[in-house]
Amino acid sequence: MKFDVNAIDKKWQQYWKDHKTYRTTNDKDKPKFYVLDMFPYPSGAGLHVGHPLGYIASDIITRSKRQQGFNVLHPMGFDAFGLPAEQYAIDTGVHPSESTAKNTKRYKEQMESLALSFDWDRAVNTSDPNYYKWTQWIITQVFDSWYDNKADKARPISDLIAHLSSHGTRDLAAAETEPLDISAEAYNAMSAREQSEVLMNYRLAYRGDSSVNWCEALGTVLANDEVKDGRSERGNHPVVQRAMTQWKLRITAYSERLLAGLDTVDFSDGLKAQQRNWIGxxxxxxxxxxxxxxxxxxxxxxxxxxxxxxxxxxxxxxxxxxxxxxxxxxxxxxxxxxxxxxxxxxxxxxxxxxxxxxxxxxxxxxxxxxxxxxxxxxxxxxxxxxxxxxxxxxxxxxxxxxxxxxxxxxxxxxxxxxxxxxxxxxxxxxxxxxxxxxxxxxxxxxxxxxxxxxxxxxxxxxxxxxYRIRDLLFSRQRYWGEPWPIIYDADDVPHAVAPADLPVELPPMDDFRAVAGESPLERATDWKITPAGRRETDTMPATAGSNWYYLRYMDPNNDGEFVAKDVVDYWQDVDLYVGGAEHAVSHLLYSRLTHKFLYDMGKVPTREPYKKLLNQGMIGAPIVSIHLGIMLSEDGQRHPVWIGSGVAENSPLEIEGFGKGHLVLDEAALTRKVPLRMVEETSVDNEMMYRIYKEQIDELASDDAQDAAYFRTVLGQADTFVWETDKNGKQYLELSYQMGKMSKSKHNVINPDDICARYGTDCFRMYEMFLGPIDQAKPWSVSGIDGVYRFLRRFWNLFTSDSDALKVSDAEPAKEEMKVLHTLIKKVSEDIEKLSFNTCVSAFMVATNDLGKMKCNKRAVLEPMTRLIAPFAPHIADELYHALGGEGSVHLAPFPEVEEKWLVKDSFTYPIAFNGKTRLTLDFPAGASKEDIEAAAKENPDVQKQLEGKTIRKVIVVPKRMVNFVVG
RNA sequence: GCCGUCGUGGCGGAAUUGGUAGACGCGCUGGAUUCAAAAUCCAGUUUCUUCGGAAGUGUGGGUUCGAUUCCCACCGACGGUACCA
Structure with missing residues (x-):
C-alpha cells in the first residue's frame, strides 16, 4: 500500500466510471435532493483554479447527502450557444459546432479528473437540437400566451381572442404594450394581419418597436444586462441606441411576482438587493x-x-x-x-x-x-x-x-x-x-x-x-443560437411552429458573419422559405437555453415532453444552486421568469426554481511584473535594462560589458508581465515577495513551453539584467505584483490539472476548500498547499506502518479516542450544513494531529473516518475504506452519525476573569452549581492573590462558560 | 451619489446565543535526524515590556459584569448600479 496519489486517483476514477457509482435514477421512494452548479460556457481556455471552487463545494454537499440516504440529482451540462463561440469561429474559421464539441470534451475530462460526482448520463448541451427543440417549444408557449392581470397569471392566447371577439377590450385587464380601446365589432371586422397586430400588444413573446442597444461591431442588438458603461460586455465594443423592431419577452408583467418571490428564497441579501434594484x-x-x-x-x-x-x-x-x-x-x-x-x-x-x-x-x-x-x-x-x-x-x-x-x-x-x-x-x-x-x-x-x-x-x-425594468430583448441577429420558431404566412402574420415540426434546426452555413443588422440566416434562402411561409431569421440569446436547463436534467432523454409531469413533481426544484455572482441579475432573474410562466401553465409544481443560492467568491492570483529601466552610462549611451522593483531612479549602476552609469526611469520604463511559473514566491523579513532567479532564466533556453516563448520575447526587450544577490549567492530580480482576476492576458492563470498532477486531486480539493469561506473572494497562492498534502500524508499514516503496510488494530478504542472521532463527526456534519468547508478541513487536521499523538490505530475509530472524509478526499477515502475490507464504494456507504455519549464532559475549564479580563483558568465538575463554583473559586489561592486588597462587588457565574469577579 | 459585502498577527483565516481573541495551515526562528540536501519530527512565533505586567480585532463613542460579536458616527477596500423623476 503506497501513498501514490496519482495511482490512487487513476484507479478510483476508473472504478467509479466502470461501476456507474454516481448514476441517479428517478427512484421516488427516497427523499430527493437537487444540487446544481451553474453550467459553464465551454471556452477554449479550459478550467482554471477559480472554476472548481463552487464545483467542489457542491460536490461535497452531494456526496454527503448521498451517503445520508438521499436520492441526489447532481448533473452538469454546457451552455454552448452564444456569442463567444461564434466570434471565435469568425476569427479562426472553425465552425462553432466543432469548437464547442472540442471544448466540451476538454471540460468534461477536467471535471472528471477533479472527481466531481456528476451523473454524466444526464448531461445537456443547449446547442444540441434534441435540447433546443424544447427551448423552442417553451418560447412557442410564451408566444401563445398573454398576461391576465385579474387572474394574475399567464393564460392561453385563445382565451384572449375569445374575449376580444365577444367584448373587445372592454373589461380586459392585461399586460400590454399600450392601452387599446377596440370594440368587439371593430376587432371582428379586422383583417387577419390587423388582428395579429392587436394580439402582439398582449403576447408574452412579442415583436415590437423600441429603442434598443445596437452593437455595430458584433452586428447585433444586446439586452440591457449585456451592456456595461455604454459598451458590450463581450468584446467591449461601443453600443448605440437605435429604434428597431425586435422580439421581446414581457417580463414587466411579472415584475411584482418576481419581487415578491425574493422573500421566499434563500439568496444572499446582496443578491436580492441587486434584483430589486434591477426591477426598480x-x-x-x-x-x-x-x-x-x-x-x-x-x-x-x-x-x-x-x-x-x-x-x-x-x-x-x-x-x-x-x-x-x-x-x-x-x-x-x-x-x-x-x-x-x-x-x-x-x-x-x-x-x-x-x-x-x-x-x-x-x-x-x-x-x-x-x-x-x-x-x-x-x-x-x-x-x-x-x-x-x-x-x-x-x-x-x-x-x-x-x-x-x-x-x-x-x-x-x-x-x-x-x-x-x-x-x-x-x-x-x-x-x-x-x-x-x-x-x-x-x-x-x-x-x-x-x-x-x-x-x-x-x-x-x-x-x-x-418599474425600471424593461421588457426583455430576445432577438439576436446572429447565427449561433436557437432560431425563433416562427413562420410568417402570406399576410405576414406570425405563427408559432407546431410542436410536431420542432426543432427548427439551424441550417448548416460556412459564412455566418452578420451584415448590416441583418441576421446571417437571411442568406440561408432554402431554409428560410417554407411552404407555409418565410421563417423568422432572428435567433435567441444565450439565456434562452439556460433559463430552463435545470428542468431538463430531471428527464434529459424525454422525446415527448420537456420534462415528464411525475418526474418534475418528484424533483420539484433545486435545493442548492451554486455559481458565480456575475449571474446575479441576468440568468437568475430570467430563469425565475421562465419558471413562473411554466408554473402558470401548470407545468411545474413550484413558484421558484432555486430554493437556496450559494455564490462562490472569485479566486484572484498575483499579476507579477518585471521592471524595465534605462542605464545611462558615462559615455552617454542608453541601454534598456531589467531591474528589480525596488531600485530607485538615479541609482548608480555598474554592469559588466556596459560600464558604469546610473538608472533612468521614464515614460518608456514599462513593466512587463511575466508568467507565474517562472517566478518564485518567497517571504523575506515577513514580507511576501516574488523573485525571478538567474538560473531559472538560464533554463529557459531548453524549454519550449508557450510561457517560455513569451518570456523570451519579453526578455529580449532589454540588453541585460541588473541582478541582485541573495544570501545564498543566487542572483535574482525582485518583481512587483498586485492581485487580480485570472486571465490569459495577465499570465496568471493556474490550471487545476497541474496541481492535481503534482499533489493529487484530493489534496487540490481540500486545499481549495481550505483557502477560506466559500463565498468570499480570495487570492490563490501555492504556498499552503504543502500543508494540506502533509495533512493527507499524516491521515494516511494513521492507517499504515513505517513500511507502508496496513496496520490497524481491532482493539477496543480508548474513551479519548472515541471522543476525538465524535467531536470530528459533529463538527464536520454541522459545518457541511453551514457550507463552512474551510473549518471542516481544519477539523480533520485537528483530529488527525490528536489521533497521531495518541498513536491511535483502532479500526473502530479509523473506519468511520474514511466515510467521513469521503466527500472531501474521495480517492484516498475509497482506497482506505477498501483496505479495511469495505464493500462497494465508500461513496455509497452511510455517513457517520455522532454519538453524543462520547462528547459528555466530566469537567469544564472555566476562565476566571477579573473585571472582564481573564487571568487564569480553573476546572470544575460539569454538574457544579453556580454557588459551588463561586465558593470553590473564592477559595483558590491564585484567585485570592488576584483579589488581595480589593473588594468583591459582584460575582458572575455562567455554568459551563465562565466566572467573572467584579472588583473595586 | 445610491445599494450591498467586508475590515482580526508577516499571510490565508478561526472564534457557538455577547463569555479564555488569534484554532488550523503557510511563512519565519531554533533544534533533532542526515556525509549533505530533500523529506520528516520537536519547540517557539500578536505587539510592547522595566519580565511584574500592559495593550490589542479599521477609527471614535455607546450599551453591558463582560463586545471581534449588539447600537451610533466616521474611515478604507471590494462588488453592483446610476441624470430612474
Missing amino acids: RSTGAQAFFDIEGHDKQLEVFTTRPDTIFGTTFMVVAPEHDLVPELTTPEQQKEIDDYLAYVGSRSEVDRQAETKVTGAFTGSYCINPFTKKRVPIYISEYVLKDYGTGAIMAVPSDDDRDERFAKKFGIEIIDVIDKSDYPGATNKDKVGKMINSDFLNGLEVADAIKVATEKLVEMGIGQGQVN
Whole structure:
C-alpha cells in the first residue's frame, strides 16, 4: 500500500466510471435532493483554479447527502450557444459546432479528473437540437400566451381572442404594450394581419418597436444586462441606441411576482438587493398637465405629487413624441441644434459627463394646482424609456431640476420646510409643506396622499407604480443560437411552429458573419422559405437555453415532453444552486421568469426554481511584473535594462560589458508581465515577495513551453539584467505584483490539472476548500498547499506502518479516542450544513494531529473516518475504506452519525476573569452549581492573590462558560 | 451619489446565543535526524515590556459584569448600479 496519489486517483476514477457509482435514477421512494452548479460556457481556455471552487463545494454537499440516504440529482451540462463561440469561429474559421464539441470534451475530462460526482448520463448541451427543440417549444408557449392581470397569471392566447371577439377590450385587464380601446365589432371586422397586430400588444413573446442597444461591431442588438458603461460586455465594443423592431419577452408583467418571490428564497441579501434594484419599483402618481394652446396633455410620472406647487417648468426627453408639436417656430432652430448635439453624443459620452444642457420648446403647460404657465424644455437628463419620458420639474426639491433651473434662470419656489429635520436631503422625503395652499402644514407623507387624491378628484391623475425594468430583448441577429420558431404566412402574420415540426434546426452555413443588422440566416434562402411561409431569421440569446436547463436534467432523454409531469413533481426544484455572482441579475432573474410562466401553465409544481443560492467568491492570483529601466552610462549611451522593483531612479549602476552609469526611469520604463511559473514566491523579513532567479532564466533556453516563448520575447526587450544577490549567492530580480482576476492576458492563470498532477486531486480539493469561506473572494497562492498534502500524508499514516503496510488494530478504542472521532463527526456534519468547508478541513487536521499523538490505530475509530472524509478526499477515502475490507464504494456507504455519549464532559475549564479580563483558568465538575463554583473559586489561592486588597462587588457565574469577579 | 459585502498577527483565516481573541495551515526562528540536501519530527512565533505586567480585532463613542460579536458616527477596500423623476 503506497501513498501514490496519482495511482490512487487513476484507479478510483476508473472504478467509479466502470461501476456507474454516481448514476441517479428517478427512484421516488427516497427523499430527493437537487444540487446544481451553474453550467459553464465551454471556452477554449479550459478550467482554471477559480472554476472548481463552487464545483467542489457542491460536490461535497452531494456526496454527503448521498451517503445520508438521499436520492441526489447532481448533473452538469454546457451552455454552448452564444456569442463567444461564434466570434471565435469568425476569427479562426472553425465552425462553432466543432469548437464547442472540442471544448466540451476538454471540460468534461477536467471535471472528471477533479472527481466531481456528476451523473454524466444526464448531461445537456443547449446547442444540441434534441435540447433546443424544447427551448423552442417553451418560447412557442410564451408566444401563445398573454398576461391576465385579474387572474394574475399567464393564460392561453385563445382565451384572449375569445374575449376580444365577444367584448373587445372592454373589461380586459392585461399586460400590454399600450392601452387599446377596440370594440368587439371593430376587432371582428379586422383583417387577419390587423388582428395579429392587436394580439402582439398582449403576447408574452412579442415583436415590437423600441429603442434598443445596437452593437455595430458584433452586428447585433444586446439586452440591457449585456451592456456595461455604454459598451458590450463581450468584446467591449461601443453600443448605440437605435429604434428597431425586435422580439421581446414581457417580463414587466411579472415584475411584482418576481419581487415578491425574493422573500421566499434563500439568496444572499446582496443578491436580492441587486434584483430589486434591477426591477426598480417606485410608487408615485401619474399626472396630466394641460398644454397651452393644444388639445393634448403632457403625461408625467412623479414620486412627489406633494411638490406640484413647486413645479415651475417641465422637461421632456429629446426623443419624446410631442417634441415636434411643442416646438414653436421661433424656437425651431434652438431645438434643432440641441437635437443635433444630443444625436452626436454616444452612450459613453453621455455617461462620462453630466453637464446641464437643454433647450426651450417655446410651449407652456398649465400647472394644475397654481394655474400658472410653466415652460416646457427638452433635456438629455430626462430619459425616454423611464416613466413617460417627461417630468414635472421641482427645482426646490430635486437636485437635477435645481441645477437646470439655475442654469436657465427659472423661478424656484420653496414648498417644504425641512427645519425640523436638520441634515435631511431632498431624497429623505421629510418636512412640512409651505407655499402650497391646501397642502400647507402637512407632513410630506400625508401631503403625497392628499395631493394624489386631489389629482383623482380633478380627473387629471392617479396613484401609480412604476418599474425600471424593461421588457426583455430576445432577438439576436446572429447565427449561433436557437432560431425563433416562427413562420410568417402570406399576410405576414406570425405563427408559432407546431410542436410536431420542432426543432427548427439551424441550417448548416460556412459564412455566418452578420451584415448590416441583418441576421446571417437571411442568406440561408432554402431554409428560410417554407411552404407555409418565410421563417423568422432572428435567433435567441444565450439565456434562452439556460433559463430552463435545470428542468431538463430531471428527464434529459424525454422525446415527448420537456420534462415528464411525475418526474418534475418528484424533483420539484433545486435545493442548492451554486455559481458565480456575475449571474446575479441576468440568468437568475430570467430563469425565475421562465419558471413562473411554466408554473402558470401548470407545468411545474413550484413558484421558484432555486430554493437556496450559494455564490462562490472569485479566486484572484498575483499579476507579477518585471521592471524595465534605462542605464545611462558615462559615455552617454542608453541601454534598456531589467531591474528589480525596488531600485530607485538615479541609482548608480555598474554592469559588466556596459560600464558604469546610473538608472533612468521614464515614460518608456514599462513593466512587463511575466508568467507565474517562472517566478518564485518567497517571504523575506515577513514580507511576501516574488523573485525571478538567474538560473531559472538560464533554463529557459531548453524549454519550449508557450510561457517560455513569451518570456523570451519579453526578455529580449532589454540588453541585460541588473541582478541582485541573495544570501545564498543566487542572483535574482525582485518583481512587483498586485492581485487580480485570472486571465490569459495577465499570465496568471493556474490550471487545476497541474496541481492535481503534482499533489493529487484530493489534496487540490481540500486545499481549495481550505483557502477560506466559500463565498468570499480570495487570492490563490501555492504556498499552503504543502500543508494540506502533509495533512493527507499524516491521515494516511494513521492507517499504515513505517513500511507502508496496513496496520490497524481491532482493539477496543480508548474513551479519548472515541471522543476525538465524535467531536470530528459533529463538527464536520454541522459545518457541511453551514457550507463552512474551510473549518471542516481544519477539523480533520485537528483530529488527525490528536489521533497521531495518541498513536491511535483502532479500526473502530479509523473506519468511520474514511466515510467521513469521503466527500472531501474521495480517492484516498475509497482506497482506505477498501483496505479495511469495505464493500462497494465508500461513496455509497452511510455517513457517520455522532454519538453524543462520547462528547459528555466530566469537567469544564472555566476562565476566571477579573473585571472582564481573564487571568487564569480553573476546572470544575460539569454538574457544579453556580454557588459551588463561586465558593470553590473564592477559595483558590491564585484567585485570592488576584483579589488581595480589593473588594468583591459582584460575582458572575455562567455554568459551563465562565466566572467573572467584579472588583473595586 | 445610491445599494450591498467586508475590515482580526508577516499571510490565508478561526472564534457557538455577547463569555479564555488569534484554532488550523503557510511563512519565519531554533533544534533533532542526515556525509549533505530533500523529506520528516520537536519547540517557539500578536505587539510592547522595566519580565511584574500592559495593550490589542479599521477609527471614535455607546450599551453591558463582560463586545471581534449588539447600537451610533466616521474611515478604507471590494462588488453592483446610476441624470430612474
